[in-house]
Amino acid sequence: MKFLHDDGLAPWLEALMAKRRVVAPVDEGGCLLFRPLDNPQNVVLDRSAAVSPKWVLLPQTEELFRYEKSVDPESGEPRVRQQVPSAPPETVVFGLHPCDMQGVDTLDQVFLNGRTRDPYYAARREATAFIALACGGPQDGACFCHWTGGGPAQAPGADVLLIRLGKGYAALPQTELGEALIGLASTVENDIDIEVQSTCTAAHEAMGTAPDIVDAEQRFRDAFDDTDFWEQAAGPCNGCGACTYVCPTCQCFDITEETAGNAGRRIRTWDSCMSAGFTLEASGHNPRPSNASRWRNRLGHKFSYHPENSGGLGCTGCGRCVRACPSCVDIRDLLTALMERS
Secondary structure (H helix, E strand, O other), X not given: OEEEEHHHHHHXXXXXXXXXXXXXXXXXXXXXXXXXXXXXXXXXXXXXXXXOHHHHOOOOEEEEEEEEEEEOOXXXXXXXXXXXXXXXXXXXXXXXXXXXXXXXXXXXXXHOOOOOOOHHHHHHHHOEEEEEEOOOOOOOOOOOHHHOXXXXXXXXXXXXXXXXXXXXXXXXXXXXXXXXXXXXXXXXXXXXXXXXXHHHHHHHHHOOOXXXXXXXXXXXXXXXXXXXXXXXXXXXXXXXXXXXXXXXXXXXXXXXXXXEOOEEEEEEEEOOOOOOOXXXXXXXXXXXXXXXXXXXXXXXXXXXXXXXXXXXXXXXXXXXXXXXXXXXXXXXXXXXXXXHOO
């Protein structure tokens, strides 16, 4: 099994940067964020990023196309010239945790394997490689990946999985591309299989015992019309939507037109189902007029609608919504209350 010493990390990143754009966690004013890397020494791997690298595949704001209207000088017929975005850069997302890799799988289910394949997402996904970093256990009290079928040391879908061992990392290729990426590093062959296995086992055991949420989909259906339950569950929520913007799996978006004279562009931007205006209709009617109704939709999407449509949970247990909520709403409390509801 290949082993990468700590002093080989920066040279590996430099080699990756020579081949592709590298996006990695860096410290910006005390906040860890995934950013395009310009200096390998800036990478921080000892704590969780505040926001997932979802934006690499689904930018917070993206231009879908530009257009310009004119009139053919000979025929007098109107014509439209359209300009589409250039191909996305080949990218390596480095140092994302297993929960964020699980988030990529969830986005794939929606944008690649749903009823309509999203060409913009597909192009970026095709151009992106992932080098994931296993966790040694929960990063803090908010982590709950083991509730949702994940784990701190499992990242299916990643091209490479790094596991911290002493003064370096075990580097496990999981795809042919991963083999090629590891080939750019100065690794050594080590007999560390047993150590890797024991480290992964210890990481999973450190997460503790997860509650049984197998019946969450049916429990949600049973509680759908229980207004009192949802009012109580969402009581502290102020509807700010922070949970949706830090979530690695939320994919709601809005599409708008910006015009100036005969030219314009169509853009897609993230939106939040926790916003009061998200479902507001032109008539003034809002089918989800309260925080309680919006929380019901959010919890239902994660644990009922998405499983029904795609076969997997829509939550990775990353805990970011717990950390970000200014009202201290904990999705685990809502889920537990749902499972315990008689």
